[in-house]
Amino acid sequence: MSSTPTGTAPTGNTKPSLTGARIKQRKGVAKSQAKFEPEVFRDELYKHLESVPSGDWEGYAASLDKAGNTLEYRKYGDQLFELLILGGLLAPGGTFNEDGEAPSPFCVFGAKSDKLEDVKPYIDVIEKMIRRYKFLQKPLEESTLQGILQYINRYEVEQRNKLAIAVALMIQAGLATAGVLSSLQKDHLAKDDLAINFVTLVFRTYLVGQTIDHLGSNLRKGGVKEWQLFFPQTKRSQPDLITSYFKSPEVNLPQVADYWVRRQQKEVKDRTIARLGELVQEEASVSETIDYLKAQMKEASMQPEDFVSLVWEGLMKAVDWGSRSDQIEGLALKEVNKNAPILEPFCPNARAEISLINTIQLFCYTDTRVLKIFPNVLKVLYNRDVISDQAILYWAQKGAKPQGKQHFLKATEPLINFLKEADDEDESDEE
Template identity: 70%
Template sequence: MSSTPTGTAPTGNTKPALTGAKIKQRKGVVKSQAKFEPEVFRDALYKHLEGISPEDWDAFATALDKAGNTLEYRKYADPLFEILIVGGILAPGGAFVDDGAPPSPFSIAGAKSDKLEDVKPFVDVLEKLIRRYKFLQRPLEESTLNGILQYVNRYEVEQRNKLAVATALMIQQGLASASVLSTLQKDHLAKDDLAISFIDLVFRTYLVDQTMDHLASSLRKGGVRNWLLFFPQTKRDQPNIVASHFRSAEVGLPQVAEYWQKRQQKDIRDQTVARLGEMVSSDEDAASIPEVVEFLQAQMKSAGVGPEDFVPFIWEGLMKAVDWSVRQDQLEGAVLKELKKDCPILEPFCSSARAQISLINSIQLFCYADTRVIKSFPKILQTLYNGDVISDDAILYWAQKGAKAQGKAHFLKACEPLIRFLQEDDDDEDEE
């Protein structure tokens, strides 16, 4: 006679169930469902850090490494970094949790001063910790650091400066993305020059050991493009405010000002070329010449450059309007036709000799780079001369000592008839 197991036999769609069996939950499930107690975590962490000499950095790094074996760093990542950066757990609003706990034995806020040499050892300890527990990097740059920076207006000046130096080092060492700086672009932080003062110190610290190109790359990867938002709203409309700020004697970061100007000019160049090509196209909706000139004058003002630097942008934009799909034997005619139409656009920006030479050199480089129109160079110059855009003096100066090195011999040879004509015309005027 066979024995029957204890339990309920399945009937229909009912699943079998064992009675009296206790299923044990996995450790991960138990941990995730456990009560969130950051204060308990803090007190346990303090025990690992107590008794270590204030500047024994290796001992702090070892203690934090060891604490990770028993404390739940993954669950308490935010409180962990708040303790190690500002010295305690932050409550909503940026104040410390008020439960009578002392400041952390180890924190960037507890550094002797805001000097680089006093802050860097703390960041180096954080780097060792993150290298050991790689999962900590993501919450640091996506959560904790943003949360700390959004309350930077609540800190004393020295504490704020320590945080700025530490932030620069964390970005430089790859512990956090420069995207954390976008938090400072909120209006309540930008007012009273608080945000831009913080950024000044971040940039200055970063550039101690790295180049401006390296800093620019970090900012670009972090999506920090509009630096105007670090300034108070009342200052954002001031002409060239970013470059003039960083170039000032008080800030003393001319390399930052130079980079910003070059970047602005590149952005404005791209905008000008694209928009101008659309405005002067042969479509019926093409803009009027006064409208085009007004647009270009506004762009030149925004770029903060003179006509001699802006004329190459105009030339490139005008060439966008040429129909480059025509046959090779018709291309020269298409280019000259476009130029005859556009001489009134170029003329207001070519009133000086420097601007005219700049335009000629832009055309030289353009024809040198595109062999389809390399033979058209003399006729292009003649068209612009007839359209009162460039003068005979500008062409003669270019031929004598102003030409670019690229294809110089070829272009001078091709322009000999035009140059000879202009020289003879000059001589006739002198005799009269």
């Protein structure tokens, strides 16, 4: 019976092995398989922070920077931010992990008051740490903040205030998006005005250093749309809930209310223009189209002088402008004549009529293919009782827009002279 020679491959089902060799495990694999010990991480982090004198913000920033060289920030990202914001580790259900350990030497909840000037230094330090360890921004935004916010009902009033200020500063600094606020749109958090009070303080803090448009842009990018979900269920059906709340003397954030109105009007505008185009294509009746438009104007709380411009825009966008260039002018006049009955109900006064004339002026100025038809459009609308002679005369005297003003005044000169003469004759008849 022969033996297997040394160094040759074994036969059958025997697996090859390197006798006496030690296989070194990859560092990443070793870390991933290491035991998850958040309490150990916390204790090691405390050692770095405890030596820093209270109020030494540069010292805290340097210590957190140094700690990242040895502690596993990537693995314990959520726990790191829980310690730096809340001062302790969160257990399931939102309670603090009570193992007898003192709060973190550095944490937002440890700020001496819930005033902006006392909370801001903590966020400045956290921002420096994130700029140094950029991978930390993702867990902060996608998990930690959302996890912390869903338990605001468990925090004390002053702690909630500090957290609201901190969240506002983080969003303002770009450390998180406003989308984290959506975590508050839960019925148990909206109860007793808890969520809306928190969001209000976030807005108020944000607006100390930024404009409402900047805040609005962040809210839009973060997908925070249905603001009524921050309010208790019993209040959500109240008319003008959001505008009346932010304009109330107790809240006194009228710029937020005005932004909300503008945003709602834009949404209504986009929706209305799109639907108006569909109604035109479907050849819906004039009465059906007018009823729809009136409902939209009411929903958006818009005045006729603002809404009539929207109606014109929607009607013109519904036109198929693919005709030959020499037919465009005739097509435009045909459409104006056809749609005059739809425009008429939204010109109930001189302000609305002048607004429509200016809208048409800008339309013709922007699309040079219809530049020449401006006087003819006014004639059609005048003959169809959409706009009055007094509105046209006022526009010519002092109401015209600066865009192409001289051209349009020159082009409408015959019409203006005709209306003036007719007006003079009427005055003579009355005498």
